[in-house]
Amino acid sequence: MNDLVPVDYLVVGHVSRDVSADGYVAGGTVVYSALAAQAMGCRTAVLTSASADYDLAALFPGISVWNIPAQQSTVFKNTYHQGRRQQQILGLATTITAEDVPNEWQRASIVHLGPIANEIDPGLIDLFTNSLLGLTPQGWYRDWDEQGRIIPHEWQGATKVMPLAAAVIVSMEDIPHQSTFDQILQLSPLVVLTQQAGGCTIYFRGESRQIPAPIVTEVNPTGAGDIFATAFLIRLHQTKGNPWEAGDFANRIAASSVANDSLDSKLQAIKEIIGQEA
Numbered sequence: 001m002n003d004l005v006p007v008d009y010l011v012v013g014h015v016s017r018d019v020s021a022d023g024y025v026a027g028g029t030v031v032y033s034a035l036a037a038q039a040m041g042c043r044t045a046v047l048t049s050a051s052a053d054y055d056l057a058a059l060f061p062g063i064s065v066w067n068i069p070a071q072q073s074t075v076f077k078n079t080y081h082q083g084r085r086q087q088q089i090l091g092l093a094t095t096i097t098a099e100d101v102p103n104e105w106q107r108a109s110i111v112h113l114g115p116i117a118n119e120i121d122p123g124l125i126d127l128f129t130n131s132l133l134g135l136t137p138q139g140w141y142r143d144w145d146e147q148g149r150i151i152p153h154e155w156q157g158a159t160k161v162m163p164l165a166a167a168v169i170v171s172m173e174d175i176p177h178q179s180t181f182d183q184i185l186q187l188s189p190l191v192v193l194t195q196q197a198g199g200c201t202i203y204f205r206g207e208s209r210q211i212p213a214p215i216v217t218e219v220n221p222t223g224a225g226d227i228f229a230t231a232f233l234i235r236l237h238q239t240k241g242n243p244w245e246a247g248d249f250a251n252r253i254a255a256s257s258v259a260n261d262s263l264d265s266k267l268q269a270i271k272e273i274i275g276q277e278a
Contacts, residue, residue, distance in 0.1 A: 005064055007045040009037040009234065010108035010131075012101075013139065014093050014119050015048045015059065019077040026059055027076060029114030029136055032223035033230040034063055035263070036253070037110075039270040040234055045105055049093035049119070050074075066102055070094040074117055087150035089117060097121040107131065110233050114226065115139030122157035125164055134233040135165045136226065138174035152176035162187035167236060167243070169194065169229040190243055192232060192250075194225055199251050204243045211247040216259040223266065228254035231270075 011033045018027035030046050037044045046060055049068035056065045070093035077088045096119055111131040113120055116139040125133065143153040154176060162168055168188040175181055185191055191203040199213035231253035235246040256269040 005043065005104070007043045007064060007105055007108045009034075009042040009110045009112065009230070010045045010047065010105050011037070011112040011114055011230075012047045012096060012120060012124070013114040014074040014096075014116055015046070015050055015054065015056065016074040016076050016116060017054070017091075019075065019090070024075075028074070028116050029112075029139075029226045029229075031059065032226035032263075033112055033114060034060060035267055036227045036230040036257075036270060037234065038063055039267045040231065040253075040274055042110075042234065045108065047096060047101060047105070049096060051093070066100075066105075068094045068096060068100050074119070076116075089144050089148045089150060092117055093119065095119055095121055096124065098124045098127055101127055110134065110237050112136070112230065112233060114229075116142075118142055118155075122161045125161050132166045132233065132237045133164065134229065134236075135162065135168045136174075136229045137162075137168060137170060141175050141180070154180065158183060158187060163189070166190060166241075167192060167233060169225075169232060171195070171225060192229075192243070192247065194228055196221070196224075200228070200247050202243050202247050209244060209247075211244065211251055213251040214255040216255045218258050220261045220266075221258050223263070224254045224257045227257045227266070227270070 011030045013030045015030050016027040017024040034044050034046045045064040047066050049070045050073040051070050054073050072091040074093045075091035079086050106127045107130050111128045112134045114136045140155040142150050144150050167190045169192040171194045193201045199211045201210045228250045232246045232250035235249040239245050257266045260266045260269050
């Protein structure tokens with residue numbers, strides 16, 4: 001665990017262990033968002049919860065990490081039937097609350113709340129009054145049955161949290177119903193609907209624009225949504241609130257991610273885009 005230092009980009013949520021044919025692999029919004037923010041030149045920090053045997057220092061080299069101790073890490077298993085994914089939660093780490101946020105990080109320039117299993121207490125949002133606050137709220141819209149099978153549910157905290165966010169970034173696959181998206185539009189000043197190869201549609205101040213993505217050959221889409229969200233929030237901050245420019249930039253970053261296979265190659269592609277803009 002690195003020493004606490006002032007940060008540009010703080011991402012909050014559980015890092016998960018995802019069951020795969022080769023054992024466990026790291027998952028969760030915090031993984032892809034933190035590493036992407038670092039690749040884009042941000043001083044980056046992660047606030048998470050995981051068991052003591054999860055080697056977070058190796059997962060997040062050069063990134064400040066504050067881990068809330070847990071008896072077990074969050075574990076997901078994904079199975080597919082007729083092309084449809086069924087998720088199952090096999091373990092759950094500790095809920096993240098306002099009391100868990102280090103004082104040094106409460107003034108981060110950008111704060112990204114990225115729950116994956118309803119693990120972030122909505123009251124945490126009140127700490128970040130001087131930050132650009134972004135939400136990828138999919139984990140708040142998840143519940144599970146007695147067997148751990150993930151089922152969608154309506155999130156009661158939306159009415160408190162979403163009006164306070166600078167941007168809410170979501171895909172239709174993340175939420176239970178069209179009515180849920182309609183509520184998000186009513187509550188949030190800036191909403192970004194991600195549409196994979198179709199780019200994104202941005203809703204801002206009564207206007208909506210569809211921003212097309214570059215055409216690429218898809219190699220590995222894993223993490224693209226989280227990387228898109230990170231790029232959008234960073235460029236939104238850099239442009240002092242221009243969502244259209246942020247959407248175009250995020251599309252380009254996400255497309256470069258999709259066109260690469262490994263996480264290392266995805267991050268290298270991001271660095272090359274940033275280098276070209278310098």
